[in-house]
């Protein structure tokens with residue numbers, strides 16, 4: 586195998602501790618935005634997004650008739666619902682055509698209740714577009730507020746979502762490989778890798794997992 590030449594990677598601190606934002610697009614956002622861009626037709630009608638509504642606006646555009654932002658506590662601009670996905674009363678039942686839940690379930694300890702709340706808040710036939718981290722640094726911002734609890738795999742996601750959604754209404758995919766994962770941990774930006782280096786999928790190096798979950802139109 587020969588000796589490894591570590592070059593600028595022989596260091597104990599990351600190249601960029603802010604996920605690569607100072608260098609360009611964080612690598613997890615490359616996958617998140619590709620995923621949402623592939624499902625724009627799901628982002629329509631009444632759409633609930635967590636924290637802010639930037640993806641609802643960017644990917645839903647004129648298809649969205651009402652954009653609702655759920656935030657856990659502190660008042661922020663554009664927030665229309667305050668509360669927790671772990672308190673089912675926070676989200677009115679059967680009232681949204683789409684949920685955009687990007688990079689959120691890892692900061693919620695009781696993820697099983699959160700997924701049940703997503704299901705109950707969807708109208709029949711509504712779709713949740715969800716992303717969760719696999720191999721990732723911890724978000725210090727989230728950790729110091731509500732906590733950062735979990736990293737996921739396709740297997741844990743499958744168990745979590747099939748407890749609520751029928752399996753044939755779920756699409757679960759992992760993204761990333763060892764190079765993308767190392768680069769992401771160092772905060773190297775997506776623009777610094779080649780498209781084929783980002784797009785290669787190694788299921789043993791799951792950087793991020795994307796989930797499209799549809800509530801059945803008719804419940805059995």
Ligand SMILES: C[S@@+](CC[C@H](N)C(=O)[O-])C[C@H]1O[C@@H](n2cnc3c(N)ncnc32)[C@H](O)[C@@H]1O
Pocket residue numbers: 635636637655656657658668669670671687688689692693724727731
């Ligand atoms: C890392 S942000 C993710 C959302 C953001 N739109 C994104 O794409 O990065 C984590 C969000 O989780 C929300 N959050 C934390 N605990 C929550 C809970 N129990 N229920 C709902 N949202 C929660 C916070 O309000 C915060 O906006």
